[in-house]
Amino acid sequence: MDMESQTVMPSASNVGPVTTKMTARDVSVYYGPKQALKSVSIDVSQENVTAFIGPSGCGKSTFLRCLNRMNDTVASARVEGEIKLDGTDIYKGGMDVVQLRARVGMVFQKPNPFPKSIYDNVAYGPSIHGLARNKAEMDEIVEGSLRRAGLWDEAKDRLGESGTAMSGGQQQRLCIARAIAVDPEVILMDEPCSALDPIATAKIEELIDELRGRYAIVIVTHNMQQAARVSQKTAFFHLGTMVEYGDTKTIFTNPFEPRTKDYITGRYG
Amino acid sequence: MSLSMIALLVIALGVVAFFVARARANVFDAGALATRSAGDRPHSRPVYHGWFVGLSAVLPALLLLTAWSFVQPRLLDATIVASLPVADQPKSQIDKDAIFGEVKGLASGELADAFNPASRAAVPAYQANQARLQTEALIACVLISIGGAAWAYTRLAPQFRARNRVERIVMGILIFASLIAVLTTFGIVFSLLFESLRFFNMVSPFEFLFGMQWSPQTAIRADQAGSSGAFGAVPLFWGTIFIGAIIAMAVAIPLGLMSAIWLTQYAPPKLRTILKPVLEILAGVPTVVYGFFAALTVAPALRDFAFAVGIPGASSESALAAGLVMGVMIIPFVSSMADDSMAAVPQAMRDGSLAMGATSSETIKRVLVPAALPGIVGGVLLAVSRAIGETMIVVMAAGLAANMTANPFASVTTVTTQIVTLLTGDQEFDSSKTLSAFALGLVLFIVTLILNIIALRVVKKYREAYE
Ligand SMILES: Nc1ncnc2c1ncn2[C@@H]1O[C@H](COP(=O)(O)OP(=O)(O)O)[C@@H](O)[C@H]1O
Ligand SMILES: [Mg+2]
Numbered sequence: 001m002d003m004e005s006q007t008v009m010p011s012a013s014n015v016g017p018v019t020t021k022m023t024a025r026d027v028s029v030y031y032g033p034k035q036a037l038k039s040v041s042i043d044v045s046q047e048n049v050t051a052f053i054g055p056s057g058c059g060k061s062t063f064l065r066c067l068n069r070m071n072d073t074v075a076s077a078r079v080e081g082e083i084k085l086d087g088t089d090i091y092k093g094g095m096d097v098v099q100l101r102a103r104v105g106m107v108f109q110k111p112n113p114f115p116k117s118i119y120d121n122v123a124y125g126p127s128i129h130g131l132a133r134n135k136a137e138m139d140e141i142v143e144g145s146l147r148r149a150g151l152w153d154e155a156k157d158r159l160g161e162s163g164t165a166m167s168g169g170q171q172q173r174l175c176i177a178r179a180i181a182v183d184p185e186v187i188l189m190d191e192p193c194s195a196l197d198p199i200a201t202a203k204i205e206e207l208i209d210e211l212r213g214r215y216a217i218v219i220v221t222h223n224m225q226q227a228a229r230v231s232q233k234t235a236f237f238h239l240g241t242m243v244e245y246g247d248t249k250t251i252f253t254n255p256f257e258p259r260t261k262d263y264i265t266g267r268y269g
Numbered sequence: 270m271s272l273s274m275i276a277l278l279v280i281a282l283g284v285v286a287f288f289v290a291r292a293r294a295n296v297f298d299a300g301a302l303a304t305r306s307a308g309d310r311p312h313s314r315p316v317y318h319g320w321f322v323g324l325s326a327v328l329p330a331l332l333l334l335t336a337w338s339f340v341q342p343r344l345l346d347a348t349i350v351a352s353l354p355v356a357d358q359p360k361s362q363i364d365k366d367a368i369f370g371e372v373k374g375l376a377s378g379e380l381a382d383a384f385n386p387a388s389r390a391a392v393p394a395y396q397a398n399q400a401r402l403q404t405e406a407l408i409a410c411v412l413i414s415i416g417g418a419a420w421a422y423t424r425l426a427p428q429f430r431a432r433n434r435v436e437r438i439v440m441g442i443l444i445f446a447s448l449i450a451v452l453t454t455f456g457i458v459f460s461l462l463f464e465s466l467r468f469f470n471m472v473s474p475f476e477f478l479f480g481m482q483w484s485p486q487t488a489i490r491a492d493q494a495g496s497s498g499a500f501g502a503v504p505l506f507w508g509t510i511f512i513g514a515i516i517a518m519a520v521a522i523p524l525g526l527m528s529a530i531w532l533t534q535y536a537p538p539k540l541r542t543i544l545k546p547v548l549e550i551l552a553g554v555p556t557v558v559y560g561f562f563a564a565l566t567v568a569p570a571l572r573d574f575a576f577a578v579g580i581p582g583a584s585s586e587s588a589l590a591a592g593l594v595m596g597v598m599i600i601p602f603v604s605s606m607a608d609d610s611m612a613a614v615p616q617a618m619r620d621g622s623l624a625m626g627a628t629s630s631e632t633i634k635r636v637l638v639p640a641a642l643p644g645i646v647g648g649v650l651l652a653v654s655r656a657i658g659e660t661m662i663v664v665m666a667a668g669l670a671a672n673m674t675a676n677p678f679a680s681v682t683t684v685t686t687q688i689v690t691l692l693t694g695d696q697e698f699d700s701s702k703t704l705s706a707f708a709l710g711l712v713l714f715i716v717t718l719i720l721n722i723i724a725l726r727v728v729k730k731y732r733e734a735y736e
Contacts, residue, residue, distance in 0.1 A: 068624065070620065070623065070624055073619075073620065073623055097626075098626045098627075098628060099626070100626070101623070101624055101625065101626035102625075102626040105624065105625070106624040108617060108620065108621065108624075110617055112615070112617035112618055112620070112621040113621075114618060114621065114622070114636050114639075114640070115618075115639070115640045116639065124622070124625060124627075124635070125625040125626065125627075128625065128626065128627050128631050128635070129626060175621070178621075178625070179624075179625070182625065182626065
């Protein structure tokens with residue numbers, strides 16, 4: 001029965017062998033005395049887009065921010081458990097947070113370009129990490145990143161203009177270009193379309209599909225159609241726990257947990 | 270009865286009118302309550318009826334009284350002149366003022382005796398006239414007051430819109446109050462402008478603005494050395510800029526900015542809540558205290574240092590002493606403006622940078638400060654405008670010699686210092702020396718105004734950028 005439904009919906013199946021990029025084991029997060037995440041374990045694969053869904057406040061962002069240690073910036077946050085990137089524990093001494101964030105990039109819910117030119121926005125990461133030796137190399141990185149973010153045609157004639165002067169959807173693609181400019185291995189996206197209109201959203205979804213494979217992508221969304229459209233793996237979070245994790249098709253057509261089913265069918269959320 | 274007593278009487282009448290009118294309006298209310306029909310409810314609450322009648326009693330009468338208080342002294346002066354015999358008529362304005370002063374002093378009992386016998390003779394007529402005018406004022410005011418109250422009282426009716434009337438009157442009073450502030454400012458500007466124009470009649474604006482020689486001591490005798498007086502203000506402008514915009518800012522900008530960065534980005538929240546107010550207290554220290562410190566502690570230390578190191582031209586009233594202390598005084602301005610504008614940069618901007626793998630200091634240097642720059646620049650401009658207008662520190666610690674020097678250990682003078690020295694002590698108010706102070710004041714006013722306008726525009730525009 002399970003197998004049957006998989007063959008009926010082949011559109012979003014994963015292709016080729018699956019390699020694990022990041023692993024999380026028994027991750028719990030506390031904000032002060034309050035526990036926001038309870039013992040979450042997940043594998044993020046290189047080839048797939050992984051979606052985190054669940055009602056708001058259930059800890060999706062909290063977990064996502066563990067993956068590049070953005071929770072370090074929250075004074076009250078405390079993370080327990082083990083998270084590995086290519087087998088190296090990112091919370092142990094061997095991993096420097098600066099290097100980690102160069103390898104695990106992030107795109108935020110609200111587009112947050114810097115109040116600098118479009119060019120300087122994209123060049124920001126490469127310049128702090130010293131990825132370009134001269135202007136020509138930097139130009140190349142900027143152009144390549146904007147192209148991969150599908151923004152080159154719109155931006156090439158206005159590279160000197162402020163990034164904040166673009167439309168919301170363009171700003172978000174600029175943020176994606178900024179993130180891929182340092183050539184990360186993983187890109188984390190926290191509800192990247194929730195501030196955008198449907199057309200801009202469609203463009204971002206298209207872009208995510210193009211980036212798939214080159215980068216391991218994790219996307220938080222509370223739009224279930226979006227999760228179904230862009231992801232191959234889906235994890236359902238509820239009240240700080242990860243309820244169910246599996247192939248997106250399975251989660252949406254034949255979830256194992258009744259709570260997942262209730263959420264998918266709109267019983268709550 | 271003196272005019273101020275009349276004013277009190279009018280106010281008392283107003284109070285009575287208030288209570289009478291309110292009592293009458295209470296009767297309407299009671300009537301409406303008895304019939305219990307919503308349509309009959311009086312338009313305004315009784316207290317508004319009271320206020321309407323009370324204000325009608327007070328305001329016109331007080332207006333008349335104010336006008337009267339301007340006119341009465343003139344009339345009395347005229348009666349003094351008229352009462353003097355032809356032989357004793359004053360010949361000049363000075364004579365007149367002297368006689369008026371004596372007559373008034375004698376009449377009020379402040380003077381025991383008069384120098385001019387004619388004054389004593391004029392006292393009885395003066396007193397009689399004064400009493401008559403005051404009685405007339407009393408009668409006029411009471412009549413107008415009662416008349417106003419009566420007129421207002423006849424208008425009272427359940428549907429009379431007393432509340433709207435009272436609101437309008439209150440608004441009028443508020444407008445009048447704010448007009449006074451604005452008009453005073455205009456008055457100051459005009460007097461500054463007027464006196465400056467008188468100065469520019471004697472000294473050409475070109476010489477004043479671009480001349481390199483400042484020695485305002487006009488000679489008493491024509492054959493004295495340097496009798497002409499030179500009014501080239503460039504050395505003063507230079508001294509002002511050197512102390513206020515260069516030395517003071519060299520202290521205040523880096524220290525203010527760095528303390529703001531540390532306070533907003535690194536300091537533990539608890540420490541921040543203590544240190545931020547402490548820093549702001551620095552701004553509340555009276556400038557004269559900074560002046561002491563500059564003149565008595567910093568200046569001698571700097572002079573000794575300069576002598577020890579062998580710097581030529583060192584003075585105990587150095588530009589550096591005044592500038593350094595002024596810089597310390599300005600730190601809180603710069604730091605609190607920088608603090609505010611960095612706090613206004615959205616957290617998302619910081620997160621975006623940190624998520625790229627930037628360190629805290631890279632984030633501050635490359636994202637936070639640039640994003641907050643307009644606010645910081647605005648703060649610095651405001652600080653400069655304050656520094657160049659600052660008076661006490663430079664009066665106490667900077668010199669009087671109008672030198673054009675870039676040696677910070679030498680003495681320079683500033684616009685404000687010169688204004689103070691030009692205007693303190695006994696001065697004739699029509700010499701070019703005294704009038705030059707107004708021209709200096711005008712320049713200072715214009716420069717500060719421009720700086721403030723630019724600063725406020727920059728800051729406002731920047732605020733809009735983040736909604
Ligand atoms: N900085 C924080 N400080 C304290 N509590 C937080 C913080 N961030 C999130 N939380 C709490 O943690 C829980 C999970 O939040 P979050 O991960 O943002 O949920 P989601 O992204 O799924 O909507 C919520 O109850 C939220 O109130
Ligand atoms: Mg969230």
